[in-house]
Amino acid sequence: MEKNRSGVTAPAGFSAGGIHCGVKKTEDPDLAMIVSETEASAAGVFTTNLVKGAPVILSMEHIKKGHIKGIVVNSGNSNVMTPTAASDAMAMAQTAGDALCAPANRVLVASTGVIGRSMPIGRITTGIKKLSRSLSQVGGAEAARAIMTTDTFAKEAQTTAIVGGKKVTVGGVAKGSGMIHPNMATMLAFITTDAAVTPSALRGMTRRVNEVSFNNITVDGDTSTSDMFITMANGASGARRITSASGKDFKILLGAMTKVARELAQMVARDGEGASRFITVRVTGARNPREARMAAMAVAKSSLVKTAVFGQDPNWGRALCALGYSGAIFDPAKAKLSICGMMVFNKGLAVIGGSLSRLKKKLANKEIEISADLGSGAGSAEVWTCDLTYEYIRINAEYTT
């Protein structure tokens, strides 16, 4: 394994790591920790599902104070709705806190995997004690692997920016790749930075970042019980402190964090379960941004659109159909639709005619773009998804068995 400071350990003052502790039946890593040397400002967005995993409930409580020491994450079991779910989540926070010399309520917990099964909590707490002794500043990649479930590749991103003359770094990690549908955070994503930010400024930044990144992806339309997106800022860069949700410094860090989050979000869509193609849906000309997003999401969620892309089938009417039932209000006689840069529908009429075979060829690309102009206003949105393939069925028909 390459030992670089990547992902969540790219910024100064963070360490991380991942090991196999025995939640998964395979020997894949299934336990990760992300820790800040000093307590970091923290903010998060959590699943809107009414059925929430015990770790979500616990972390929503712990993050209220605005400062945390670290995050402990297991994959393979989402710790949802079992008799011991709450105490298992608390045991993870307590064990990690003890190992890090921090109060339990300064530790967040995240779990991802099967719903409704008992956690092997003994193995997990033993694992936490072991892992906390081997955390390192090059452990981001290990952590990225340990939070994976059906993901086919680990997802890390990092960037830098200058705040008040000092370099700050932003790094992140995320996991997909099923039960991905935005409605707040849409999976597990953790972003760290060595910039200095107050908790309230960080909360505003996190919400805004989420709106243009993780909230814009869909794989299968299912909003998980366990999604969370957490940001941590520990100030280790020495850059001046960002204290309000406006101003130049705020915007610079917002830009850097957005860049990392969008990269991670696109990786999640790209690695959607069974995906063979990455699809970007752009809608312009909606009455407002909300309707633009509804329209783009309807296309991105349509099983018929996604199977057509998989099959290289130039059946563009399915995208038009999805726009029509999306709930966005528009007049088809003013709308336009392009696929892979080819106009297929213009102001109420099919215009592609004999070029269907050319469109079919373009659909062989790994990156597919579907763009609609609803001709009804200035609202726009961009959404990322993947195609729907045999492999999605295989993965999900055989998930727990």
Add this chain to the structure above:
Amino acid sequence: MEKNRSGVTAPAGFSAGGIHCGVKKTEDPDLAMIVSETEASAAGVFTTNLVKGAPVILSMEHIKKGHIKGIVVNSGNSNVMTPTAASDAMAMAQTAGDALCAPANRVLVASTGVIGRSMPIGRITTGIKKLSRSLSQVGGAEAARAIMTTDTFAKEAQTTAIVGGKKVTVGGVAKGSGMIHPNMATMLAFITTDAAVTPSALRGMTRRVNEVSFNNITVDGDTSTSDMFITMANGASGARRITSASGKDFKILLGAMTKVARELAQMVARDGEGASRFITVRVTGARNPREARMAAMAVAKSSLVKTAVFGQDPNWGRALCALGYSGAIFDPAKAKLSICGMMVFNKGLAVIGGSLSRLKKKLANKEIEISADLGSGAGSAEVWTCDLTYEYIRINAEYTT
């Protein structure tokens, strides 16, 4: 072919038929007509998609008067958004009207198939002239076959009832099997009866029938551009006329029509593209019927639930998860969930434990029942769907190519 009076020709005074006229590239039948000897009262519900096929727009106009002579239907091309779509639909109505000695505006038109392709209108009008000479009182089955697209079996149902001492018959035909998602009528469905009903009473009856039948099925969540559900009542039974949307006679005919519609709707779900299993989702204890339906639909639409059923995977947490994001408000600590009659979740806790293997065996059944009690009120709903299989992907990845 058996020559019985079935489906739409089960009631007296109706004739129907189906032939191949050349819309489909195969030799399968692709043109159907359903005709009443005398003008019939008629009512309909149409797709809510903003992008409507030209036949939908024309038929919505023609049905306003409340009386029609017949319906002409082609499969293989949905006649949506081409330069000649409106005139093609009108040519079909005009040709059929001429052949039936009725004004064009007494004919409804329905088309189903690919979106955005030009219709071979010459072949269709030639076909209409030919078909109108061979309609018969045993032609219901032929018509049922001619309206099929990816359906694997023709869908007919019929029943009888006694209205004022006279026997009346109700018969129907429907087609699926992709782009099936309710929001008004969800596919093509035509129900005939020889009862006598005024147009306004029939409109009320049709809406109520739709609410508890076609509006409760989902295959892939896509609301088509071309859906319609039409009812025709020609009075040929001689039974006394039903003139208001209340009273004993109304209720009797409503019951008979509901029976036929529910049978057809369940056939559509059962024959969902690629389906290997029929799934009934029942929700009780919701705050109101609307939320019950939202909750049931969320489970029925979940790709993760549907692939789990296909894979005989007892991963019941996915159904719980879908209830949680459905938008229905409930407290998981008061909710219950059963699958195939086995309680898996009770008042906030997983209860299935070691019986997972027994549940896995039950999932081998062809008929799967998922029942949730949200513990929050008296709202209930029932929804029908099918599993999501490799075959769905195959069918839809290769639809037009």
